[in-house]
Amino acid sequence: MSVLVVADHDLGALSPATARVIHAVSELGPIDLLVIGQDIDAVAAEAARVAGVTRVLVAKGASSSDADASLIAALAEPYHYIVQSAGSVGKDRMPRVAAKLDLMPVTDVVKVLGPTRFERPIYAGNAVQTVSDGQARHVLTIRASAFRAAAGGNDAPIEVIENSAASAARLIAAHRTESDTPDLATAQIVVGGGVALGSAENFQLIEQLAKKLGAAIGATRAAVDAGYAPNDWQVGQTGKIIAPDLYIAIGISGALQHLAGIQGAKKIVAINADPEAPLVKLADLALIGDLFEIIPQLLVELDKAGLKRD
Amino acid sequence: MKILVAIKRVVDHNVRIRVRPDGTGVETSGVRMSMNPFCKHAVEAAMQLSEAGHGDEIVIVSIGPKASNDVILTALAMGAHRGILIETDAELETLAIAKLLAKVVAEENPDIVLLGKQAVDDDSNHVGQMLAALTDRPQATFASEIKVVGQGIEVTREVDSGRETIAIPLPAIVTADLRLNTPRNAALPMVMKARSKPLAVRPVAEFGVDLTPRLTIEKVSPPAERAAGKSVASATELAAYIATEVSQMEAL
Ligand SMILES: Cc1cc2nc3c(=O)[nH]c(=O)nc-3n(C[C@H](O)[C@H](O)[C@H](O)COP(=O)(O)OP(=O)(O)OC[C@H]3O[C@@H](n4cnc5c(N)ncnc54)[C@H](O)[C@@H]3O)c2cc1C
Numbered sequence: 264m265s266v267l268v269v270a271d272h273d274l275g276a277l278s279p280a281t282a283r284v285i286h287a288v289s290e291l292g293p294i295d296l297l298v299i300g301q302d303i304d305a306v307a308a309e310a311a312r313v314a315g316v317t318r319v320l321v322a323k324g325a326s327s328s329d330a331d332a333s334l335i336a337a338l339a340e341p342y343h344y345i346v347q348s349a350g351s352v353g354k355d356r357m358p359r360v361a362a363k364l365d366l367m368p369v370t371d372v373v374k375v376l377g378p379t380r381f382e383r384p385i386y387a388g389n390a391v392q393t394v395s396d397g398q399a400r401h402v403l404t405i406r407a408s409a410f411r412a413a414a415g416g417n418d419a420p421i422e423v424i425e426n427s428a429a430s431a432a433r434l435i436a437a438h439r440t441e442s443d444t445p446d447l448a449t450a451q452i453v454v455g456g457g458v459a460l461g462s463a464e465n466f467q468l469i470e471q472l473a474k475k476l477g478a479a480i481g482a483t484r485a486a487v488d489a490g491y492a493p494n495d496w497q498v499g500q501t502g503k504i505i506a507p508d509l510y511i512a513i514g515i516s517g518a519l520q521h522l523a524g525i526q527g528a529k530k531i532v533a534i535n536a537d538p539e540a541p542l543v544k545l546a547d548l549a550l551i552g553d554l555f556e557i558i559p560q561l562l563v564e565l566d567k568a569g570l571k572r573d
Numbered sequence: 574m575k576i577l578v579a580i581k582r583v584v585d586h587n588v589r590i591r592v593r594p595d596g597t598g599v600e601t602s603g604v605r606m607s608m609n610p611f612c613k614h615a616v617e618a619a620m621q622l623s624e625a626g627h628g629d630e631i632v633i634v635s636i637g638p639k640a641s642n643d644v645i646l647t648a649l650a651m652g653a654h655r656g657i658l659i660e661t662d663a664e665l666e667t668l669a670i671a672k673l674l675a676k677v678v679a680e681e682n683p684d685i686v687l688l689g690k691q692a693v694d695d696d697s698n699h700v701g702q703m704l705a706a707l708t709d710r711p712q713a714t715f716a717s718e719i720k721v722v723g724q725g726i727e728v729t730r731e732v733d734s735g736r737e738t739i740a741i742p743l744p745a746i747v748t749a750d751l752r753l754n755t756p757r758n759a760a761l762p763m764v765m766k767a768r769s770k771p772l773a774v775r776p777v778a779e780f781g782v783d784l785t786p787r788l789t790i791e792k793v794s795p796p797a798e799r800a801a802g803k804s805v806a807s808a809t810e811l812a813a814y815i816a817t818e819v820s821q822m823e824a825l
Pocket residue numbers: 456457458459482483484485486497498499500501502503513514515516517518519520521524534535536537540552553554555586610611693751
């Protein structure tokens with residue numbers, strides 16, 4: 264039984280999700296880690312250090328849906344498992360790979376119960392499916408936030424492989440969100456803001472608090488739609504799925520589609536004007552009141568408590 | 574230009590679903606059903622392309638039980654021209670759905686196929702990408718903007734690092750995200766008119782696709798419940814709680 268994991272990377276660095284995916288599938292067999300892209304020498308070097316990786320395969324060339332799927336499908340033959348994180352790249356590529364191989368994928372896996380048994384959430388996390396996959400080979404996407412990261416310290420060999428896959432697509436522009444906050448999907452602490460913030464300017468209150476706590480920033484769809492926060496901060500059924508040790512939700516009602524993204528949070532704190540808000544009911548700790556009064560006070564109190572992580 | 578839109582009938586997104594106590598699935602009988610929200614954005618996108626002079630014909634296809642007629646009628650009332658219902662009472666896997674849609678694509682030969690990025694029941698996020706593989710067409714998933722430029726389209730996609738714009742040639746497959754547009758509500762005269770638009774009902778067996786499931790769903794369970802929490806009265810107490818949590822985290 265052998266495993267091909269496709270690495271996620273961004274701006275010349277291996278994404279934190281990949282070490283978690285490696286950990287999730289480490290019991291399934293020896294793992295080859297495939298890195299596709301341009302200027303990926305540093306990524307490959309990082310990939311080689313992840314514990315549990317047998318070999319790093321490097322395929323140089325522009326990464327795109329159709330070309331990546333062709334390459335991965337062409338490499339798939341000797342592997343029993345083809346795996347990537349359930350981030351925007353894995354979600355885009357893996358179903359395409361699966362259909363090429365005439366396989367039904369199992370996606371958004373949150374628990375590996377055995378070689379062919381997996382758990383995945385459905386209905387925005389309001390139900391959990393136990394799926395058994397009797398196919399000869401398995402295409403999986405893994406919800407990275409549900410797993411711990413594999414350790415480092417490895418020194419796996421790196422092999423450059425031929426990549427002649429061509430794409431019909433052309434990248435015209437990347438509109439990136441500039442921010443030095445931690446990766447949302449794998450952050451230990453997340454501070455989330457809702458539409459109650461009222462403007463992009465006010466949303467900086469959330470950013471200030473996040474900075475003090477060394478936290479990533481999340482937002483509701485309503486806040487993103489209103490233009491207060493960029494789309495890649497959206498948490499929920501259609502945004503990112505988070506599982507931090509601590510989630511602080513501020514001015515967020517707790518619609519079911521938002522809750523879908525935060526069920527893995529260990530502790531939830533809610534700051535809300537409405538004691539009946541679903542998120543207040545769900546929270547481990549709630550403070551009822553006006554966020555515009557509470558956040559500035561909280562910033563001062565955290566200083567007094569000697570807390571500083573930025 | 575011809576546009577095909579695949580839509581799915583699902584449990585309405587406002588319904589709080591209940592897992593059946595025997596673990597066989599989610600209770601769907603007697604529950605309000607409607608068009609998957611993402612599919613509504615796909616239909617709206619087709620309408621807007623058509624209104625901008627890029628769509629002479631919009632064809633709607635749905636796979637499901639007879640009652641899926643309702644969502645096709647909704648799409649026809651939004652302005653689509655004709656509908657196809659591939660009728661089956663079986664719960665099909667996404668691979669089977671994509672294979673059936675590939676047959677429809679072969680028959681209809683559309684320039685653009687629009688789908689929702691995911692259905693809110695199974696949350697799979699598979700079908701568009703699978704259809705692209707099976708028809709060997711380029712794909713643009715999670716679209717928040719679609720522009721026709723020359724012989725192709727430029728699509729802005731919502732991705733983990735923000736947004737990116739790609740250009741792909743036609744024919745192509747596009748899946749719709751929620752910020753693509755604001756779907757229209759059909760006016761009453763359009764609803765009346767929809768009933769007179771062509772709607773072909775075709776049994777699934779006609780397509781000769783092997784629909785045998787590849788996966789077995791052993792059980793469906795409710796998620797773990799969270800223990801009830803408490804509330805504090807001041808920012809001072811809240812800061813103390815956060816400081817304790819953070820120091821516990823750092824101790825690990
Ligand atoms: C198909 C579909 C998918 C969706 N996907 C997502 C998703 O991925 N993520 C997501 O977040 N949403 C998603 N949504 C939207 C979701 O249904 C809600 O509309 C959204 O989460 C609400 O955002 P909110 O909590 O910011 O706003 P609201 O629901 O308006 O809540 C605002 C809250 O702020 C509180 N408040 C107001 N003023 C103050 C104040 N001064 N101080 C303190 N508290 C205050 C209010 O009491 C209220 O609880 C989706 C919807 C659909 C239909």
